[in-house]
Amino acid sequence: MHFDTTVIIRNLPDLFAGVKLTVLLVLVSLGAGIVLGMIACLGKLLQRGLLCWIASAYVTVMRGIPEMVVMFWIYYCGPLILDTRLSSFAAAATSMSLYAGAFLAEIFRAGILAVPRGQMEAARALGVPEPFVWAEVVLPQALRMMIPALIGVTTLVVKVSGLASAIGVAELVYQANIVSGQSYRYFELFTAVGIFYFALIFPLSLLAQRYERVLARRMR
Amino acid sequence: MTNTGTTVPAPRGLAFAAARFRIDRASAISFIAGIALVYAVFHAVDWKFVRTLDFHILFEYWRPLARGAAITLGITASSLAVGLSVGVVIAVLLQLPIGPLRWLIVAYVELWRNTPLIVQLFWVHFGLPVLTGISTTALESGFLALTLQSSAYLADIARAGIQAVPRGQWQAARALGLPVWSLWLEVILPQALKIMIPAFANLALSFLNGSALLGLLQVGELMTVAAKISDYTFKPIEIMTAVGIVYLLLNLLVARLARWLEIATRIPR
Amino acid sequence: MSAAEPPRSANSAAAGDGVAGEPEAWGNHVPDIIRCEALTRRYGAFVALKSVDFRVRRGEVVCIVGPSGGGKSTLLRTINGLESFDEGSIVVDGIRLPGNRGDVVRIRREVGMVFQSFNLFPHMTVRRNVALAPMRARGATRDEANARAERLLRRVGIADQIDKYPEQLSGGQQQRVAIARALAMEPRVMLFDEPTSALDAEMVSEVLQVIRELVGTGMTMVIVTHELGFAREAADRIVFMESGTIAVEAPPPQFFANTSDSRLASFLSKIL
Numbered sequence: 066m067h068f069d070t071t072v073i074i075r076n077l078p079d080l081f082a083g084v085k086l087t088v089l090l091v092l093v094s095l096g097a098g099i100v101l102g103m104i105a106c107l108g109k110l111l112q113r114g115l116l117c118w119i120a121s122a123y124v125t126v127m128r129g130i131p132e133m134v135v136m137f138w139i140y141y142c143g144p145l146i147l148d149t150r151l152s153s154f155a156a157a158a159t160s161m162s163l164y165a166g167a168f169l170a171e172i173f174r175a176g177i178l179a180v181p182r183g184q185m186e187a188a189r190a191l192g193v194p195e196p197f198v199w200a201e202v203v204l205p206q207a208l209r210m211m212i213p214a215l216i217g218v219t220t221l222v223v224k225v226s227g228l229a230s231a232i233g234v235a236e237l238v239y240q241a242n243i244v245s246g247q248s249y250r251y252f253e254l255f256t257a258v259g260i261f262y263f264a265l266i267f268p269l270s271l272l273a274q275r276y277e278r279v280l281a282r283r284m285r
Numbered sequence: 286m287t288n289t290g291t292t293v294p295a296p297r298g299l300a301f302a303a304a305r306f307r308i309d310r311a312s313a314i315s316f317i318a319g320i321a322l323v324y325a326v327f328h329a330v331d332w333k334f335v336r337t338l339d340f341h342i343l344f345e346y347w348r349p350l351a352r353g354a355a356i357t358l359g360i361t362a363s364s365l366a367v368g369l370s371v372g373v374v375i376a377v378l379l380q381l382p383i384g385p386l387r388w389l390i391v392a393y394v395e396l397w398r399n400t401p402l403i404v405q406l407f408w409v410h411f412g413l414p415v416l417t418g419i420s421t422t423a424l425e426s427g428f429l430a431l432t433l434q435s436s437a438y439l440a441d442i443a444r445a446g447i448q449a450v451p452r453g454q455w456q457a458a459r460a461l462g463l464p465v466w467s468l469w470l471e472v473i474l475p476q477a478l479k480i481m482i483p484a485f486a487n488l489a490l491s492f493l494n495g496s497a498l499l500g501l502l503q504v505g506e507l508m509t510v511a512a513k514i515s516d517y518t519f520k521p522i523e524i525m526t527a528v529g530i531v532y533l534l535l536n537l538l539v540a541r542l543a544r545w546l547e548i549a550t551r552i553p554r
Numbered sequence: 555m556s557a558a559e560p561p562r563s564a565n566s567a568a569a570g571d572g573v574a575g576e577p578e579a580w581g582n583h584v585p586d587i588i589r590c591e592a593l594t595r596r597y598g599a600f601v602a603l604k605s606v607d608f609r610v611r612r613g614e615v616v617c618i619v620g621p622s623g624g625g626k627s628t629l630l631r632t633i634n635g636l637e638s639f640d641e642g643s644i645v646v647d648g649i650r651l652p653g654n655r656g657d658v659v660r661i662r663r664e665v666g667m668v669f670q671s672f673n674l675f676p677h678m679t680v681r682r683n684v685a686l687a688p689m690r691a692r693g694a695t696r697d698e699a700n701a702r703a704e705r706l707l708r709r710v711g712i713a714d715q716i717d718k719y720p721e722q723l724s725g726g727q728q729q730r731v732a733i734a735r736a737l738a739m740e741p742r743v744m745l746f747d748e749p750t751s752a753l754d755a756e757m758v759s760e761v762l763q764v765i766r767e768l769v770g771t772g773m774t775m776v777i778v779t780h781e782l783g784f785a786r787e788a789a790d791r792i793v794f795m796e797s798g799t800i801a802v803e804a805p806p807p808q809f810f811a812n813t814s815d816s817r818l819a820s821f822l823s824k825i826l
Binding site: 107108111112114116118125131132220231241245251253262263270 | 490526
């Protein structure tokens with residue numbers, strides 16, 4: 066057999082439309098996920114009360130269930146339970162946001178807790194007002210430490226975005242399926258799609274690895 | 286003169302708790318925020334509908350669900366087992382100073398780690414037969430895809446585990462004149478595997494959840510069963526909720542197993 | 555509220571260019587700048603501070619010594635509110651604890667602390683480490699804060715490192731930056747929590763030298779330390795704490811000549 070590149074080129078418009086939707090899905094999910102993650106992180110850091118309980122349950126559940134289940138659940142059950150109409154994209158975005166939010170909550174929490182306690186004590190002992198203790202001392206250090214994990218979550222969200230094709234979101238995997246079905250050129254098309262995802266994810270993962278090495282050196 | 290109670294009240298504003306000064310402010314914020322959340326959810330949910338949910342069908346269909354769960358566990362376990370073997374071999378080969386081989390291995394590992402499982406699945410099931418002429422069943426494709434991906438992740442974990450074995454072990458084994466196979470099988474690998482256990486457990490959980498993807502190919506594991514029953518009974522909510530709970534239980538099971546393994550391999554002091 | 559509030563300008567050993575105080579000349583009329591009464595701190599069943607009475611006069615230099623776990627650091631940290639306490643009271647420069655949030659913040663502005671592990675902010679330059687608090691806690695402008703930072707860093711002898719980051723400095727240099735950072739707030743009292751315990755031997759003396767110079771300016775200081783030689787020559791009074799109580803407190807000559815207290819005797823024999 067020979068590798069038919071023309072089929073890829075012929076279908077670039079459709080594939081590109083899929084890419085656009087993938088990117089949109091990823092960005093929306095990350096954005097909403099960050100908000101959810103911050104709230105859940107706050108809950109877990111408080112270590113007591115209702116919000117903490119809800120946050121802990123949320124994180125445990127989301128990390129213990131396949132993303133597919135969440136997606137299907139929201140897609141099928143959402144409209145019925147919430148009594149509204151839910152587009153595929155909205156269902157996918159919601160479920161991915163919930164999923165990402167749980168991981169982000171743990172990352173935020175780990176980052177903040179990793180800042181040595183002496184930093185907060187020193188800042189407070191100097192009389193620095195509490196908001197500045199957080200804004201100038203704790204959070205800058207926490208953020209630096211979170212970067213590899215944040216990159217990790219981003220790659221995770223990109224990989225999970227492919228599942229949205231199962232509920233009808235016309236992102237890249239969906240388009241690849243459609244186009245492959247028409248031309249029966251599954252091999253070429255999915256190889257191309259695979260390479261595309263690789264080109265997206267691999268540099269990010271390299272960046273995360275490099276940053277981890279920098280951090281490890283600094284910790285010494 | 287006795288002054289009871291703590292001296293310093295809780296921090297103002299954002300009450301992130303990392304200092305000792307938590308007390309009431311944290312509980313208050315937690316409670317208020319929690320109530321607000323619960324209220325919002327309560328308000329949004331259509332409770333009339335929820336009451337109509339019929340969870341009895343779970344008792345009707347528990348057998349196929351249990352079978353699906355068993356298949357999930359089976360596929361995950363077997364693909365991880367094969368992946369572990371392959372991964373360890375790859376990690377050992379990585380130690381050899383053969384340039385091209387290392388590049389090949391690194392390429393393989395990075396390729397399978399940095400592409401989505403769903404793409405790999407479709408590629409193996411639909412694309413590979415075109416290349417090799419062999420048509421694989423859904424189950425075979427699913428197993429193959431999972432194994433290939435797990436071998437890549439496990440190769441990396443194994444490499445890290447091997448590197449974490451103290452240098453002195455290598456030196457001692459060589460100084461004793463141990464043959465290479467003994468060095469690896471009896472000295473290095475047992476220690477590396479023990480070090481790997483936590484990372485392996487994490488991977489096992491993520492693959493347990495990842496196996497749900499195989500439902501897209503109707504492989505017969507839990508997700509497939511769930512989809513089939515949902516279509517058949519038109520009661521997706523009940524089924525999906527149940528399936529979610531089953532996955533949670535499976536996750537707990539695997540996590541417990543991992544902890545047991547960690548403790549079982551600990552050396553009593 | 556405390557009764558006699560001393561005028562803040564009189565003989566106040568403020569930082570910056572420091573005025574030499576003369577506590578002896580005032581004798582018994584010098585009011586306490588720190589007064590702890592019946593201070594008790596519990597951690598569950600363990601009592602870290604057992605009804606401790608502790609006072610420091612203006613311009614006095616007090617060294618607290620004793621075995622680990624004796625409560626020295628805990629006592630120090632209750633003074634600026636880093637530790638809470640269960641019973642008793644503390645009055646610092648007229649401000650009373652237990653109090654509200656505002657009281658603690660006011661106390662922290664007047665009380666500087668130097669930690670055993672320096673706790674410099676690693677993501678800021680030396681300059682910013684020292685200038686941050688005056689800007690945020692006293693409302694100084696950036697130029698004022700920077701000028702003050704330069705002055706203080708020159709004083710502790712590391713003006714040339716001003717644009718470096720903490721991780722590029724040695725332990726002794728970092729601790730000196732930490733001292734400058736605390737001084738930048740122009741506190742009335744300086745607390746030192748084992749300032750040299752985390753330093754390699756060759757750097758201990760450079761830090762002790764800086765602390766010695768600070769003593770010469772008349773600053774009120776409370777120093778928890780294991781450096782008995784330093785305590786002997788620099789302190790007005792040495793306090794021996796053990797098991798959460800103050801067992802002995804005396805000026806250095808009497809302290810080291812102690813024969814009555816057995817715990818102190820055994821402690822001294824182990825160290826000296």
